[in-house]
Amino acid sequence: MAKAKNYRILKRIVDNIYEGIIVTDNKDEIVFINSQAARIGNKSKTELVGSNISKDAADHSAKLIRPYYNEAKRNLKTVYAKSIPFDGDNEKTKLKSLELIPMIKNKNFNGMLCIIEDVTFYNEYEKQISISQNYLDIAAVIIVVLDRKGRVTLINRRGRELLEYKKSEIIGKNWFDNFIPKKNASELKSKFRNFISGEWKFPDSFENSVVTKSGEVRVISWKSTLIKDESGNTTASISSGEDVTEKKIAEEKLKESEEKYRLLVENQADLIAKLDSKANYVFVSPSFCEFYDRTEEEILGKNFLRFVHRKDKETVSASLESLSRSPHKSISEQRVITKNGLKWVEWSYRSTMNKMNKTASIICVGRDITEKKAMELKLKADEKRFRMLAENATDVVFRVRLKPSLACEYLSPSIEKISGYTVHENYRDPGLIYKIVHPEDQQMFTDLISSSRGFNKPFEIRWIHKNGGIIWTEQNISPIFNPEKEVIAIDGIARDITERKIAEERIKYLSFHDSMTDLYNRAYFEEELKRLNTPRQLPLSFIMGDVNSLKLINDTFGHKEGDTLLKNVANLMKSFCRKEDIISRWGGDEFAILLPQTPKDYTSEIVKRIREACSKTAKYKIPISISLGLASKENESQDINAIISEAEDNMYRSKLLEKKSISGSIISSLTKTLFEKNFETENHTARMRELAVEIGKKLNLSQSELDNLSLLATLHDIGKITISDELFVKRGRLTKREWDIIKRHPEIGFSICESSPQLAHIANMVLAHHEWYDGSGYPEGLKGSEIPIESRIISIVDAYDVMTNTQPYRDAVSKEEALEELKKNSCTQFDPEIVEKLIDTIK
Known part of the structure; x- marks a missing residue:
C-alpha cells in the first residue's frame, strides 16, 4: 500500500512539473505522457497513450520529437536539442528544448524517455539581460x-x-x-x-x-x-x-588662483573697488584707502558719487548708467575728494550682470593721473607758446600724419616763403609734402620715413620751388609711433640752406687739392670716383687710412710736427701707389686711395706694404701709425658707396682693435671713461673678454665675430657713461623711475655706437645685450635667435663674472653656485646652448 501511495505521489509530481515527459516502449508506442507534454501535443493524455511516436503525424509533440527521437534510437545515445522553433495550433511560435534518453536492455533499444521544455521565456530573459548589460556599458x-x-x-x-x-x-x-x-x-x-x-x-x-x-x-x-x-x-x-x-x-587650482588674485589685489598699486547694483562700495583695496586717506569703515557702504567732485558727478553718473548696456564697460576721468584735497583719477568700469540681465555689481580700477593732468595743462601752455614761436620762425615747422591716411596737420607760414606754396595749398593737397621733393631725393626721403632709423641726425633734401627752382633744405625729423611701433606721423623742422649749398658747391668745384700734403682733396676724389665707377674700371678697390695719435702729436710737439707727419704719410702712400691711382686727403687725419682695375688681393698686398713701412718708423722721433681698411667693387651690381662704407668700417674696426695710444683710440677713450666712472674694472673687462672669446671659439664663430665679441666685452655697457653715477652705487632698492633710467643704457649705447663709424657694426649687439632668451628682456623684447649671438654670449659671461666677484651691493658666490644659477635661468634669461658651453669652459 505504501509503495502504491508513493507511486501515486510521484506520478502526480511528474504530471505537474513544468517540463513535458513522454515515455515509449521498444515499439515506439507511448506508455506514459504527463499533462505538460499533452498540452504541447494539443491532445488529451488518453488520446496520446498507445499512439506510435514514429508514425502518428497528427500529434504536434511527435512532430517535434520524431527527428531527434530516431537519431537517439539509431545511435543509442542521448540527444540534446535547444531552442527549436515550434508552432502549436493555438499559440505563437515558441522555443522548445529536448532531451531524449534511450533505455537499453541487453544492448538493444527498450524504449525512450523524452523531456520537452519550453525555453521561450529563458531566451527572452537572456535577451533582456543582454540588452540591460548593453545599456549599462554605454x-x-x-x-x-x-x-x-x-x-x-x-x-x-x-x-x-x-x-x-x-x-x-x-x-x-x-x-x-x-x-x-x-x-x-x-x-x-x-x-x-x-x-x-x-x-x-x-x-x-x-x-x-x-x-x-x-x-x-x-x-x-x-x-x-x-x-x-x-x-x-x-x-x-x-x-x-x-x-x-x-x-x-581644477577646484584646487581655482582655490590657489583665488588666493593669488586676492594677494594681487591687496598689493596692487592701482585703486580697486567693487560696487553693488546701487553703486555703493562693498570692497576697496588697501591702495584705495591709502589714496583717499580713509579707512575701510569710512568708505564701505557709501555711494561711489559721494567722493566725486560736484562738477564731475553728471559725467560719472552717465558712465555708471552705461554699464547696464553692452559692452558693459566704460572709462572716465574725474576729480575725487580725498582728505588731502582734490586729485584726478582715471577709472575703468566693468559690470557683471545677473540672470535678469540687470547690473549685479561693478568692478572699478583706478589710476592716479593727478601729475598727468598737471602736465597736460603745462603742455597746453607750452603748445600755445611754441605755436607762437613756430608762426614767427623763418624755418618751416610741420607735422604730417602718415597713417591711417596722409594729412598735413600743421604747417608754419614760412613754408610759402621757402617753397612758394601757401599753407592752405598744403592742407588741400596732403601729398604736396612728397611732390615738392626733388625726384632724385624722393626715394631717400621715402626710405628715411619708412625705416625710422635715420631720425637721430639732420639730413638734406632738395625741394622744387613753385617757380621751378631748386631749394636745398636741412631737415630734422622726429617720428611718432603707435603702440605697434609703427611710424604714424612725423614732426619736423626744415631750414633753407640753398645759399650755403651753392657756396659749398662753388668751393668744391674750385678747390681740388690739399695745400699741405699736395694730394688731391676729397672733392676731387669724389668727382673721380663718379668718373671711374664704370664696368671698364672693375675691379675698383678702395683703401681708407686714418693717422693715429695726430692730436697727441699736435699737443705734444706742436702743429708744425703734426703737419710734417701728415706730409710723411702722404709721401709714404705715394711710394706704394701707381701713377693712375687716386690718393687724396679724405679729412683732417684721414686719407683715401682709389685703385682702378685692381683686384682685392693686390690691394691687400699694398696695405700690407704700407703697414710694414710704418712699422719701420718705430725708432723715429714721431713714428708713423696708420689704421687701414680696404674693400673692392668686383661686379657692376655693387653700390660704390657701400664699398666705401665697408672700407671705412674696416678701417675703423682696425683702428679700434689697435690700442697703441689711449688718446688716439676711441675704444681706449671710451673704456677709460667707463673705468673712471667706476662702472666696470679693467680686470672685469679682461676676464669677460677672455671668457667670451673662449666660448665663441667653442661655438665656431668666425674671426670677425670673435673680434666683435672682444669689442663688445669692452663696450657693452658704454651707454652707462651718460647716466648718473649715484644710481649705480645706490644702496637699497631703486625706484621704478630710477630703474627705467638704468634700463635705457642699451639704447643710449646703441645711439653712441650708431653715430660712430668705428662702432656701428656692434650697435645692435650693444642694444640687445639685456634681451632675454624667452623674449622678456629689454628694450625690444627680442627672443631666441633674434638676439645676436654675441649679445647672448656677453649676457651670460657678464652675469657669471658679476656673480663670482664681489660687488658693491653683494658678496661673491662660488663658481658652482653661479653655474647653478645660470642653469636655473637657462631657456628663460639665457641661451641654453651657450650656458652649456660656459659650463664646459669653466669646468
Missing part, C-alpha cells in the same frame, strides 16, 4: 553591484575602463580589498557593512578614491542604494559613480 557613469560581502557581481564598461581591468579580473573580487586605497579600505569596509545591514546610510552623494591597475588614484563621486528581494531582504548594493578627479584638481 552609460557615462560607473555602475557597480556588490553582494553582502562586498564582492563585485556586476560592473559596467565605464567602470572597467576606469579601473583598467578586464571583467574577469574584477567579478568576484572584494571591492574594498582590491580597488580602494589601503589607507581608506578598512574604514570604508566598516561603513559598507553597516550600510548593507541597514544600521547606517550613505549620504545622497559622497566621494572616495579608487586605485586603478596602473596604481593611479582617481576620485569618484558615488550614489548608492540597496537591492532587496521579494521578501524585503537586502541582497546587494548598487552604486553609480562619476570620475571627478579632474574636477577636484
Whole structure:
C-alpha cells in the first residue's frame, strides 16, 4: 500500500512539473505522457497513450520529437536539442528544448524517455539581460553591484575602463580589498557593512578614491542604494559613480588662483573697488584707502558719487548708467575728494550682470593721473607758446600724419616763403609734402620715413620751388609711433640752406687739392670716383687710412710736427701707389686711395706694404701709425658707396682693435671713461673678454665675430657713461623711475655706437645685450635667435663674472653656485646652448 501511495505521489509530481515527459516502449508506442507534454501535443493524455511516436503525424509533440527521437534510437545515445522553433495550433511560435534518453536492455533499444521544455521565456530573459548589460556599458557613469560581502557581481564598461581591468579580473573580487586605497579600505569596509545591514546610510552623494591597475588614484563621486528581494531582504548594493578627479584638481587650482588674485589685489598699486547694483562700495583695496586717506569703515557702504567732485558727478553718473548696456564697460576721468584735497583719477568700469540681465555689481580700477593732468595743462601752455614761436620762425615747422591716411596737420607760414606754396595749398593737397621733393631725393626721403632709423641726425633734401627752382633744405625729423611701433606721423623742422649749398658747391668745384700734403682733396676724389665707377674700371678697390695719435702729436710737439707727419704719410702712400691711382686727403687725419682695375688681393698686398713701412718708423722721433681698411667693387651690381662704407668700417674696426695710444683710440677713450666712472674694472673687462672669446671659439664663430665679441666685452655697457653715477652705487632698492633710467643704457649705447663709424657694426649687439632668451628682456623684447649671438654670449659671461666677484651691493658666490644659477635661468634669461658651453669652459 505504501509503495502504491508513493507511486501515486510521484506520478502526480511528474504530471505537474513544468517540463513535458513522454515515455515509449521498444515499439515506439507511448506508455506514459504527463499533462505538460499533452498540452504541447494539443491532445488529451488518453488520446496520446498507445499512439506510435514514429508514425502518428497528427500529434504536434511527435512532430517535434520524431527527428531527434530516431537519431537517439539509431545511435543509442542521448540527444540534446535547444531552442527549436515550434508552432502549436493555438499559440505563437515558441522555443522548445529536448532531451531524449534511450533505455537499453541487453544492448538493444527498450524504449525512450523524452523531456520537452519550453525555453521561450529563458531566451527572452537572456535577451533582456543582454540588452540591460548593453545599456549599462554605454552609460557615462560607473555602475557597480556588490553582494553582502562586498564582492563585485556586476560592473559596467565605464567602470572597467576606469579601473583598467578586464571583467574577469574584477567579478568576484572584494571591492574594498582590491580597488580602494589601503589607507581608506578598512574604514570604508566598516561603513559598507553597516550600510548593507541597514544600521547606517550613505549620504545622497559622497566621494572616495579608487586605485586603478596602473596604481593611479582617481576620485569618484558615488550614489548608492540597496537591492532587496521579494521578501524585503537586502541582497546587494548598487552604486553609480562619476570620475571627478579632474574636477577636484581644477577646484584646487581655482582655490590657489583665488588666493593669488586676492594677494594681487591687496598689493596692487592701482585703486580697486567693487560696487553693488546701487553703486555703493562693498570692497576697496588697501591702495584705495591709502589714496583717499580713509579707512575701510569710512568708505564701505557709501555711494561711489559721494567722493566725486560736484562738477564731475553728471559725467560719472552717465558712465555708471552705461554699464547696464553692452559692452558693459566704460572709462572716465574725474576729480575725487580725498582728505588731502582734490586729485584726478582715471577709472575703468566693468559690470557683471545677473540672470535678469540687470547690473549685479561693478568692478572699478583706478589710476592716479593727478601729475598727468598737471602736465597736460603745462603742455597746453607750452603748445600755445611754441605755436607762437613756430608762426614767427623763418624755418618751416610741420607735422604730417602718415597713417591711417596722409594729412598735413600743421604747417608754419614760412613754408610759402621757402617753397612758394601757401599753407592752405598744403592742407588741400596732403601729398604736396612728397611732390615738392626733388625726384632724385624722393626715394631717400621715402626710405628715411619708412625705416625710422635715420631720425637721430639732420639730413638734406632738395625741394622744387613753385617757380621751378631748386631749394636745398636741412631737415630734422622726429617720428611718432603707435603702440605697434609703427611710424604714424612725423614732426619736423626744415631750414633753407640753398645759399650755403651753392657756396659749398662753388668751393668744391674750385678747390681740388690739399695745400699741405699736395694730394688731391676729397672733392676731387669724389668727382673721380663718379668718373671711374664704370664696368671698364672693375675691379675698383678702395683703401681708407686714418693717422693715429695726430692730436697727441699736435699737443705734444706742436702743429708744425703734426703737419710734417701728415706730409710723411702722404709721401709714404705715394711710394706704394701707381701713377693712375687716386690718393687724396679724405679729412683732417684721414686719407683715401682709389685703385682702378685692381683686384682685392693686390690691394691687400699694398696695405700690407704700407703697414710694414710704418712699422719701420718705430725708432723715429714721431713714428708713423696708420689704421687701414680696404674693400673692392668686383661686379657692376655693387653700390660704390657701400664699398666705401665697408672700407671705412674696416678701417675703423682696425683702428679700434689697435690700442697703441689711449688718446688716439676711441675704444681706449671710451673704456677709460667707463673705468673712471667706476662702472666696470679693467680686470672685469679682461676676464669677460677672455671668457667670451673662449666660448665663441667653442661655438665656431668666425674671426670677425670673435673680434666683435672682444669689442663688445669692452663696450657693452658704454651707454652707462651718460647716466648718473649715484644710481649705480645706490644702496637699497631703486625706484621704478630710477630703474627705467638704468634700463635705457642699451639704447643710449646703441645711439653712441650708431653715430660712430668705428662702432656701428656692434650697435645692435650693444642694444640687445639685456634681451632675454624667452623674449622678456629689454628694450625690444627680442627672443631666441633674434638676439645676436654675441649679445647672448656677453649676457651670460657678464652675469657669471658679476656673480663670482664681489660687488658693491653683494658678496661673491662660488663658481658652482653661479653655474647653478645660470642653469636655473637657462631657456628663460639665457641661451641654453651657450650656458652649456660656459659650463664646459669653466669646468
